[in-house]
Amino acid sequence: MGPIMDTMGGFGPLAFNAIKAIVLLVVGWIVAGAISGMVRRRVQANPRLDDTLGNFVASILKWVILIIVLIAVLGLFGIEATSLVAILGAATLAIGLALQGTLSDLAAGFMLILFRPYKLGQYVDIGGTAGTVADLNLFFTELTTPDNVQIIVPNGQAWGAVITNYSHHATRRCDLMFGIDYDDDADKAMKIITDLAEADSRVHSDPAPWVRVTNLGDSSVDLTARLWCDAGDYWDIKFELTKTVKEAFDEKGISIPYPHSVEIQKTG
Incomplete structure (x- = not known):
């Protein structure tokens, strides 16, 4: 019984430290997440601060807290911070080679937050x-x-x-292309497109809508419309105006051609 008790007595402090280490890691993880979330929410609530910057700072704080917790956990097992630094210093080359991709991502993260693309x-x-x-x-x-x-x-x-x-600038140019039949009146079709664009309140008047004949295709005369709008309205204008122009062409007798074959018969 003596040797067994001695063995259990030896494992007692180690087990106790292991339990403390687990508790410390769990609490540290929870605290790191809570502080990170609080910083993120504070930044989002302040209109003068950039959400991207707040999100990045919150991420840094979380990892710093977790590193401090890890050092404290190692201290429970008798590994001093100075010893840890010495070990990391000796293993710098190996760690650098093993984590070169991760370190590259870390450095790139700082560059992205600095230059804000x-x-x-x-x-x-x-x-x-x-x-x-x-x-x-x-x-x-x-x-x-x-x-x-x-x-x-x-x-x-x-x-x-x-x-x-695509969201960097407040405005964007929306380009639309329509093909009409060679027998149709190009000026009439251009006026229809221009009138519909000018009637849409989302389309900017400066620069004014621009509509021109830009190509003579195999089966159609191609008209291009260039409209300026707020970036957030780009897709709605592109889809809705395409439908509206098609309906107006149908009403005004403007044909939208499609690829087809024409059979010509010659008599001898």
Whole structure:
């Protein structure tokens, strides 16, 4: 019994420290999440602060708190902070090689928040991947597609890719193209498009709507309309005006041709 009790006595402090470590990790995780969420909400409630910046700072705070908790947990097992620093210093090269992608994402995250090529809520295309920016943190950018699909883009890839920001400017130009038959009156068709554009309150009067003949196709005369609008109205105007012009063409006798074959018979 003596050796057994000695063994249990040896495991007692270790087990107790393990329990304390688990409790400390759980509490630290909860506190880190609570503080991070509080900072995020405070920034969102202040109109003078950028939500993207607040989200990024909240992410940094969460990881800093978790690192402090980890150091405290290691201290329970007799590993001093100075010893930990020495160990990490000795393993810097190995860690750098193993986590070079993660460190690249971390550095790119700081560059993204510094230069702000996009912000939360903006619709962007990052290297061919398009969506609304839902989150930007230390390591990745989260996009949400129009059909509500989540896309995670590592910050390293985002910073190194071509970024197209469709929401950066307050206004956008909406280009529409319509094809009419060669026998139709081009001026009449252009006036119909112009009148409908000017009647839409969402279309800006400055610059004024621009409608011109831009191409003589194989089976149609192509008309292009260039309209300026608020960025948020772009898709509604594009879809609704296309339908409205088609209905007006039908009413006014303007034909919209489609590819077809014509049979010509010759008598000998």
